[in-house]
Amino acid sequence: MFLRNYLIPRLLQYFLVIFLGITIVFFIPRLAPTNPVERTIAEIRSRGTYLDPNHIQAMVDALTEMYGLSGSWLEQYKDFWVRLSKGDFGVSFFQFPAPVMDLIKQALPWTVGLLLTTTVLSWLFGNIVGGMAGYAHNRGWSKILDFLAMFIRPIPYYVVALGLLILFGYVYRLFPIAGGATIGALPSFTWVYIKDVLRHAFLPALSMVMLGGASWFQTSKLIVQNIKAEDFVQYAQLGGIKESRIMFRYIIRNAMLPQVTNLALSLGQILSGALITEIAFSYPGIGHLLYSAITTGDYNLIMGIISMSIVAITTLVLIVDLIYPLFDPRIRYK
Amino acid sequence: MAIGSTLKDLFRDYRFTVAFIVLLFLVGLAIASFFSPYDPTIWYYAPRDLKPSNEYILGTDSRGQDIFWQATFAIRNSLIISVVAGLISRIIAVAVGLVAGYQGGRTDRVLMFISDGFLVIPLFLILVMLAMLIRDKMNIFNTGLLLAVFGWAWDARVLRAQVLSLREREFTKTAVLSGTPTLELVFKEYMPYITPLAFSTLINNMSWAIGMEMTLSIIGLTNMDIPTLGTNLKWALNYQAILMRRWNWILTPVVLSVLLFIALYWLSISISEYLDPRTRVQRVGGE
Numbered sequence: 001m002f003l004r005n006y007l008i009p010r011l012l013q014y015f016l017v018i019f020l021g022i023t024i025v026f027f028i029p030r031l032a033p034t035n036p037v038e039r040t041i042a043e044i045r046s047r048g049t050y051l052d053p054n055h056i057q058a059m060v061d062a063l064t065e066m067y068g069l070s071g072s073w074l075e076q077y078k079d080f081w082v083r084l085s086k087g088d089f090g091v092s093f094f095q096f097p098a099p100v101m102d103l104i105k106q107a108l109p110w111t112v113g114l115l116l117t118t119t120v121l122s123w124l125f126g127n128i129v130g131g132m133a134g135y136a137h138n139r140g141w142s143k144i145l146d147f148l149a150m151f152i153r154p155i156p157y158y159v160v161a162l163g164l165l166i167l168f169g170y171v172y173r174l175f176p177i178a179g180g181a182t183i184g185a186l187p188s189f190t191w192v193y194i195k196d197v198l199r200h201a202f203l204p205a206l207s208m209v210m211l212g213g214a215s216w217f218q219t220s221k222l223i224v225q226n227i228k229a230e231d232f233v234q235y236a237q238l239g240g241i242k243e244s245r246i247m248f249r250y251i252i253r254n255a256m257l258p259q260v261t262n263l264a265l266s267l268g269q270i271l272s273g274a275l276i277t278e279i280a281f282s283y284p285g286i287g288h289l290l291y292s293a294i295t296t297g298d299y300n301l302i303m304g305i306i307s308m309s310i311v312a313i314t315t316l317v318l319i320v321d322l323i324y325p326l327f328d329p330r331i332r333y334k
Numbered sequence: 335m336a337i338g339s340t341l342k343d344l345f346r347d348y349r350f351t352v353a354f355i356v357l358l359f360l361v362g363l364a365i366a367s368f369f370s371p372y373d374p375t376i377w378y379y380a381p382r383d384l385k386p387s388n389e390y391i392l393g394t395d396s397r398g399q400d401i402f403w404q405a406t407f408a409i410r411n412s413l414i415i416s417v418v419a420g421l422i423s424r425i426i427a428v429a430v431g432l433v434a435g436y437q438g439g440r441t442d443r444v445l446m447f448i449s450d451g452f453l454v455i456p457l458f459l460i461l462v463m464l465a466m467l468i469r470d471k472m473n474i475f476n477t478g479l480l481l482a483v484f485g486w487a488w489d490a491r492v493l494r495a496q497v498l499s500l501r502e503r504e505f506t507k508t509a510v511l512s513g514t515p516t517l518e519l520v521f522k523e524y525m526p527y528i529t530p531l532a533f534s535t536l537i538n539n540m541s542w543a544i545g546m547e548m549t550l551s552i553i554g555l556t557n558m559d560i561p562t563l564g565t566n567l568k569w570a571l572n573y574q575a576i577l578m579r580r581w582n583w584i585l586t587p588v589v590l591s592v593l594l595f596i597a598l599y600w601l602s603i604s605i606s607e608y609l610d611p612r613t614r615v616q617r618v619g620g621e
Contacts, residue, residue: 017451028463154599156545272458306459
């Protein structure tokens with residue numbers, strides 16, 4: 001029953017979202033009024049490079065081939081999927097001849113590291129502190145935290161990142177202002193290198209944990225305030241169960257469940273936020289790669305990054321959705 | 335309830351009062367741009383890199399422009415973008431929410447599938463791709479339109495949930511059984527419930543649009559000749575204002591945008607708490 005009523009429709013949705021997402025990525029450049037080939041050539045010319053006319057035709061042909069723009073749309077579309085399934089997004093044009101996939105692979109560990117740590121940290125931190133604040137919502141510290149969250153929550157990722165960068169990178173020079181590690185440092189499992197990486201990651205991570213934490217804090221506080229009013233909590237209080245046990249075992253545990261679903265829904269936004277944060281800190285991950293791809297007009301690289309991100313995020317959301325019953329004993333997908 | 339007493343209740347919340355005053359100040363700045371002595375597209379009308387003085391309140395930037403007047407244009411354009419994006423996406427969200435909630439069945443499933451797709455996909459990336467392709471045609475209206483196409487999914491869900499609950503109420507059954515046409519039912523009976531909700535999501539959406547415009551500007555995907563909070567910041571970054579410690583230049587768009595984000599957010603939570611009867615009782619004291 002679990003299979004037919006839950007798993008299969010959910011998987012179907014998963015494949016449909018990926019299919020639609022990738023299709024959109026395929027069609028946007030083709031529906032646009034400007035042709036990426038002409039654009040690339042214009043871009044090269046605008047840098048003052050002289051191109052002779054015979055050369056241009058050869059370049060147009062080469063670029064058309066490279067961007068997968070030769071043949072009818074249907075052929076291109078089929079070809080796009082075949083290449084995608086092999087993880088082949090062609091070569092990067094502005095870091096020629098590096099394959100797009102290699103560039104993504106180089107940048108990926110940085111993004112995954114930043115994203116995983118900050119998402120887990122801010123989710124746990126926001127939920128636990130938010131839960132405690134919701135339980136003690138009349139206390140002074142709870143109100144102060146709530147007040148602080150109201151200031152942080154509405155600010156976009158980039159502005160928070162920039163603020164931290166100015167404050168702790170320029171005014172007080174406590175942290176490095178760019179990069180993922182000191183230039184020239186060789187990656188190794190030594191304490192010196194790890195410390196260097198952590199120092200570089202601190203500000204980007206802080207800005208994401210601040211923003212994510214504030215938003216988890218607020219939702220968790222609200223949920224806990226509602227649960228606290230329920231009968232079973234009052235019964236437990238009358239029964240003389242210790243406050244801390246009621247708070248952590250009875251209330252916060254219950255409040256974390258809907259937050260798992262919320263996590264699944266907000267993963268796409270969190271990824272966008274991570275990419276923006278990387279741009280602000282010149283952190284060498286996917287976001288920074290995307291930024292340089294945009295400034296140089298590197299279409300293959302952009303399409304590669306976006307396709308990969310869509311597949312990665314929808315897969316992550318699927319995983320979170322599927323492991324949800326493990327957390328919630330009430331749901332057995334009957 | 336009369337508008338006067340609604341406003342009185344809202345002003346009991348200090349957040350609403352503060353947000354209202356800050357917004358009034360920012361809108362005042364935006365209106366002031368109409369009386370600016372300078373044309374924002376012209377460079378070098380003033381000496382470059384001046385410190386704040388009586389003549390140039392916030393000093394001048396490296397493009398020889400008055401930072402204060404440039405900021406007034408920026409706020410105006412950012413607000414226009416956010417209103418365009420907010421209103422158009424509200425129309426989409428209300429339409430989708432109403433149709434999905436009222437029709438139910440297959441229509442509902444298809445529409446919710448689409449909006450789920452919008453929620454799951456990292457929209458920022460799709461936005462980037464679209465913005466890249468219409469970069470030459472980016473003006474205030476197009477930027478707003480582009481953001482509108484992507485800003486409706488979550489709110490359509492919120493509105494749909496509201497319509498679902500309205501559909502189950504007695505008055506819907508009474509209306510349907512007494513032969514009220516669907517359109518009349520929706521516009522006359524449902525709209526009073528939908529409008530406040532749509533308004534409170536509008537404020538959030540405007541804030542999102544302003545932030546997104548800033549982000550798109552930073553990565554260089556908007557028209558740099560149109561002063562907005564985003565392009566103002568981008569110019570300052572391009573001229574290494576942080577490194578040169580030109581705080582009056584770089585902090586002007588940052589501080590103004592932070593004020594704007596906080597004011598819009600406080601306004602929206604204050605209104606949505608007011609709309610939620612459970613918290614309203616707490617605040618107003620059970621009237």
